[in-house]
Amino acid sequence: MENDNNPELNRRRFLSGTATLAASGALQGVLATPSSASEKDQGYRKAGTDYDVIIIGGGFAGVTAAREMGLTGFRTLLLEARPRLGGLTFTSKFAGQKVELGGTWVHWLQPHIWSEMQRYGLGVSESPVSEPTGAVLIREDGSRKEYPPAEMMMAMAEGFESFCYDAAIHFPRPFQPLLSDSVRELDRLSMLDRLNELKLPAEQKELVSGLCAALVGLDLEKAGLSGILKSFACAGWNFPAFMDTQSHYKIKGGTIALINAMIEDSGAEVQMATPVEAIRQTGNKVLITTDEEKTISASAVIITAPLNTYQDIEFEPALSAEKQKIATGTRQSQGVKIYAHIKQDIGQFMGVGAHQRAINVLQTEHHGKGGTIMVGLGANRELLDINDNEMVAAEINAFLPEVEVLGSTGYDWLYDPYSRGTWPAYRVGEMSTELETLQKPDGRLFFAGGATANGWHEWMDGAIESGLRAGREVRTLLEHSQPGATF
Amino acid sequence: MNTTYQNTLGRLIALLFLAGGSATALGGDMSESCDSQRGEVIYQKCATCHPITDDGQHGAGPNLFGILNQDIGKKPGYKYSKALRKTDGQWTEETLHTFLNNPMQTYPGTSMGFSGLKQQRDRDDVICFLYLQQ
Numbered sequence: 001m002e003n004d005n006n007p008e009l010n011r012r013r014f015l016s017g018t019a020t021l022a023a024s025g026a027l028q029g030v031l032a033t034p035s036s037a038s039e040k041d042q043g044y045r046k047a048g049t050d051y052d053v054i055i056i057g058g059g060f061a062g063v064t065a066a067r068e069m070g071l072t073g074f075r076t077l078l079l080e081a082r083p084r085l086g087g088l089t090f091t092s093k094f095a096g097q098k099v100e101l102g103g104t105w106v107h108w109l110q111p112h113i114w115s116e117m118q119r120y121g122l123g124v125s126e127s128p129v130s131e132p133t134g135a136v137l138i139r140e141d142g143s144r145k146e147y148p149p150a151e152m153m154m155a156m157a158e159g160f161e162s163f164c165y166d167a168a169i170h171f172p173r174p175f176q177p178l179l180s181d182s183v184r185e186l187d188r189l190s191m192l193d194r195l196n197e198l199k200l201p202a203e204q205k206e207l208v209s210g211l212c213a214a215l216v217g218l219d220l221e222k223a224g225l226s227g228i229l230k231s232f233a234c235a236g237w238n239f240p241a242f243m244d245t246q247s248h249y250k251i252k253g254g255t256i257a258l259i260n261a262m263i264e265d266s267g268a269e270v271q272m273a274t275p276v277e278a279i280r281q282t283g284n285k286v287l288i289t290t291d292e293e294k295t296i297s298a299s300a301v302i303i304t305a306p307l308n309t310y311q312d313i314e315f316e317p318a319l320s321a322e323k324q325k326i327a328t329g330t331r332q333s334q335g336v337k338i339y340a341h342i343k344q345d346i347g348q349f350m351g352v353g354a355h356q357r358a359i360n361v362l363q364t365e366h367h368g369k370g371g372t373i374m375v376g377l378g379a380n381r382e383l384l385d386i387n388d389n390e391m392v393a394a395e396i397n398a399f400l401p402e403v404e405v406l407g408s409t410g411y412d413w414l415y416d417p418y419s420r421g422t423w424p425a426y427r428v429g430e431m432s433t434e435l436e437t438l439q440k441p442d443g444r445l446f447f448a449g450g451a452t453a454n455g456w457h458e459w460m461d462g463a464i465e466s467g468l469r470a471g472r473e474v475r476t477l478l479e480h481s482q483p484g485a486t487f
Numbered sequence: 488m489n490t491t492y493q494n495t496l497g498r499l500i501a502l503l504f505l506a507g508g509s510a511t512a513l514g515g516d517m518s519e520s521c522d523s524q525r526g527e528v529i530y531q532k533c534a535t536c537h538p539i540t541d542d543g544q545h546g547a548g549p550n551l552f553g554i555l556n557q558d559i560g561k562k563p564g565y566k567y568s569k570a571l572r573k574t575d576g577q578w579t580e581e582t583l584h585t586f587l588n589n590p591m592q593t594y595p596g597t598s599m600g601f602s603g604l605k606q607q608r609d610r611d612d613v614i615c616f617l618y619l620q621q
Contacts, residue, residue, distance in 0.1 A: 082598065083566065084547040092535040092547075101535060273566035275598070291569050387532055387604055407528045409535055415591065416600025 049297040051075045053474050054288055055268070056276050057304035059087015060103075060113075060255075060460045061448040063262040064467025065302045065474075070267035072475060077296065078268050079288070081275040081305070081418045085263060088306070088419055088450075089460065091254030094409045095341040097366050097373055098254055101411035102337070103423065103460045104375075107245040109235050110461035112468065113258075117251060120261035124249040127375075128348045128364050136399050138353040139206055144398065149350060152207065156352070157239045159200050159208035164232040164239075171233035175455045175465075178432060183226055187432040191228060192220040209355035213379035215246070215458075216425050217335025220355050220379075227426035227457065234455050245459075247363060255460065275418070278314040279303075281443045300477055302470045304448045304463075307331040307438070308420035319445075322437045331430070331451055332421020333458075335379050338386050338410040339365065340396050342372040342403045349374070351399040358383040359395045371406065386410035423458045424451035439469070444477075446470045526616030529609050536599075539620050548599065553621035554578050555614075570596030583614050 051074075055065050058080030070076040084090070090101040106124070108114045117123075132149035139145060147155075170186050173179050191212050195205060209220060215231075216223040235242035251258050263270060278289040279301060286301045303310075310319070310327035318324060338359075349372075351362035359376040366373040374396065378384050385391050386408070393405035413422040438452045448470035453462030530539070536548035543550055549565040557578055560571030571594055576582060586593045587610045589603045604610045 082547065083545070090535075090547070094531060094535065275568075385602070385605060387602060388606060388609070389529060390606075407531045409532045411535065412600045412602050415602045417591075417596075417598055419600070 049285055049299050051077045051269075051296065051298040052478055053077075053300045053302060054079060054286070054296060054298040055302045055304060056279075056288075057087060057306075057449070058082075058085040058259075058263075058270065058272070059089065059304060059449070060259065060463035061304035061450065061467040061470070062087065062302075063259055063266065064116075064464045065304060065448055065471045066268035066270075067262050067266040068468060068471025069302075069474060071265065074475070074478060076266065076268035077298070078263070078266075078270045079274045079276055079290070080270065080272045083273040085259050085270070085272070086256055087304075087463070088413070088423060089255040089259070090411055091256040092411075094339050095373055095407065096370065099339050099365070099373070099375075099409075100250065100255055101339075101409075102413065103255060104250055105245065105247055106249055106251055106460065107235075109241060109245050110456055110459060112455075112464040113459075113461040116258060116262065116464060120258060120265070122258055122261065123252040125252045126249060127247055128367065129247055129350070131348055132350040132363075133347040134349045136349075136351045137203065137207055137210070138351070138357050138359075138398050139203070140354040140356055142357075142398070144401075145203065152350065152352070155204045156207045156211060157243075159198075159204045160211060160242075161239050162198050162200065163194055163208055163212070164229055164237070167229040167232045168237045170226070171230050174230050174233035177226075177230050177454055178435065184432045186229070187224055187226045187429050189225040190221050190428045191216065191223040191225050194225050195220065206354035207352050210352040210357065210360040213355035214335070214361035214377040217333025217377070217379050217422050218425050218427065219334075222427050224426040224428045224431055226431045230431070231456060231458065247361075276305075276313055278316065279445065280316040281445065284444075286444050299481075300444045300446060300474045302446045302448055302467075302474060304467065304470070306419050306421060306424075306449060307451050309418055312417065317443075320437075320440075320442055323440075323442060326434050326437060330421065331424065331427075332413075332419065333379075333423050333425035334381055334414060335377060335422045335425075336381050336384055336386050336410060336413075337422070338376045338378075338384070338392055338408055340374045340376065340392055340408040341406045342374060342396070342400070343406050344371060344403050345369065346372045346400065346403060349400070353378075353399075355379065356383075357395075357398075359399070362396070362399050372403075381414050386412065424449070424453075424462070425458060439466075441473060446473050521611045521615035523612065523615040523619050526612030526614070529604070529613050530616050533613070539617075551617060551620065555580075555583075555618050555621060568594075568596055568598040570594045570598075580614055580618075583617070584610050587613065 053069050053074055053076050055062050055078045058078055062078055066076050066078045089103040092101055106113050135147040135149040135152040137145045170180050170182050195209055212220055232242050235245050275291040276288055277291055280287040285297045288296045307327055345367050349364045353360045359378045362374055362376040364372055365375040389408055392408040396405050413419045448466035450457050450462040452466045455465055456462040536546055538544055538546045538550045539552050541552050545565045549562045559574045559576050559578055560567040587604050590597050590599050590601050
């Protein structure tokens with residue numbers, strides 16, 4: 001059986017003193033890649049720690065940081081709490097098709113992930129969105145309106161470009177998101193404030209509200225306007241390009257193909273199914289305690305786990321007061337992503353549900369003789385129990401009353417203790433006041449993850465950007481330490 | 488009656504016979520009311536993490552082949568959360584019902600990212616399907 005999420009690597013090295021498991025192709029515990037990069041003697045490596053750096057979290061931020069450290073010769077250990085790599089991405093199967101239960105789409109306008117795909121020779125596959133043959137809006141009151149697809153896309157384009165009318169003013173260089181002083185003022189506004197300001201015709205407002213809700217995965221009254229304008233700026237302040245980044249191109253072989261390519265290249269050791277319970281900074285070391293009460297030491301640690309999970313880790317000394325305040329809040333999106341298998345081949349369909357609806361965007365992911373697989377996004381998990389087939393079917397039938405829903409699936413990101421939310425999302429006021437804090441090291445602890453990214457914070461690109469930054473910061477710390485000195 | 492259903496029903500009857508010739512293995516009259524075929528459809532949600540094959544290979548979650556009456560948190564080759572590693576007992580129809588209804592409340596600290604199957608019929612049918620996979 002193919003099992004991309006637990007790749008059998010060529011060589012395994014078991015970390016002394018750690019409990020590891022490896023069984024019949026399903027590989028957990030410690031992995032070591034064939035590269036000898038981490039075995040190099042770079043001269044600045046010191047005795048007295050098990051590793052130069054430990055990375056917590058094996059999503060895109062973590063594997064990027066691991067690759068950056070491992071390939072430059074540092075003894076690198078990546079600890080992942082789940083028995084799989086990928087973090088907020090998860091390549092799986094549903095109804096005979098490969099599906100992405102988390103982060104999915106990529107684009108050449110997302111420079112970091114595109115660069116990684118080129119580096120490892122990974123191409124793209126496409127979601128069938130280029131020529132929709134059916135389009136429906138579910139309005140706030142639950143009524144259903146069919147559109148000629150081009151008309152709906154035009155109304156959405158005009159409305160969303162109005163919504164983002166000042167993106168270029170506030171974000172002239174979106175990868176320096178706080179460059180303009182005006183961002184602090186902008187950050188006081190919610191996405192709902194902007195929608196109300198625009199005075200769009202009712203249906204167009206509902207179309208834009210549904211798209212916004214799907215993008216941010218939050219109640220629009222709470223969702224910060226600045227985050228979405230920054231993302232629009234990242235796509236060149238242009239609606240067709242922005243939409244192309246959102247739902248068109250996927251990594252051929254799945255997100256796990258890129259994760260595997262990066263980690264195999266890293267030279268890092270990987271220990272999966274190993275939650276971290278405590279992080280203690282003492283002198284020039286950081287001591288990590290795992291759920292099996294093993295202690296591992298390193299000169300520095302990069303934390304890439306989602307902010308919402310910091311509350312489950314004991315920090316000594318405590319994190320800075322400003323970081324603690326952020327970590328005790330809820331910083332991830334509350335959205336859902338579902339897949340539904342429909343008996344009929346309905347072709348390329350595009351549906352939008354107004355922002356109070358359970359499903360805000362619904363589109364075809366695969367279609368053919370075996371029927372259709374739809375993918376849906378909703379902003380509010382409380383409105384849709386993704387584990388209840390009948391509830392999901394009812395929401396699909398609101399868009400498509402004539403179809404038979406054969407089954408559905410999704411991943412409960414909000415209930416996963418290692419994510420406690422879906423993708424990173426800013427609430428009102430957070431971007432301008434918290435981003436720099438989130439990026440700032442805390443002693444020998446360094447921070448990465450999409451929420452700490454300058455650019456595409458909600459996307460895989462942002463996670464990779466942050467892993468590159470954190471890797472650079474730790475290399476700088478370690479390389480500037482004098483040989484023979486304790487650092 | 489389609490072939491799949493006939494096969495499933497046949498296996499269920501055979502297993503019940505092996506279990507003592509009564510329906511008690513699945514809890515009283517459950518075998519008469521549960522629908523393993525519907526359970527298989529619902530299991531698609533579980534299958535994103537849990538393989539159910541007789542090769543023993545695990546995925547992001549443990550392989551659930553033959554899970555009924557096995558020790559909780561003890562499948563060889565899979566590292567369970569601390570919460571499940573420390574749990575005694577076996578996966579019976581009753582413990583599965585409780586767990587599937589609300590995993591995190593049943594075993595606080597479980598790493599299974601799943602809020603539960605809230606409809607009793609859904610749980611009945613999934614357990615019925617699981618029972619046949621051994």
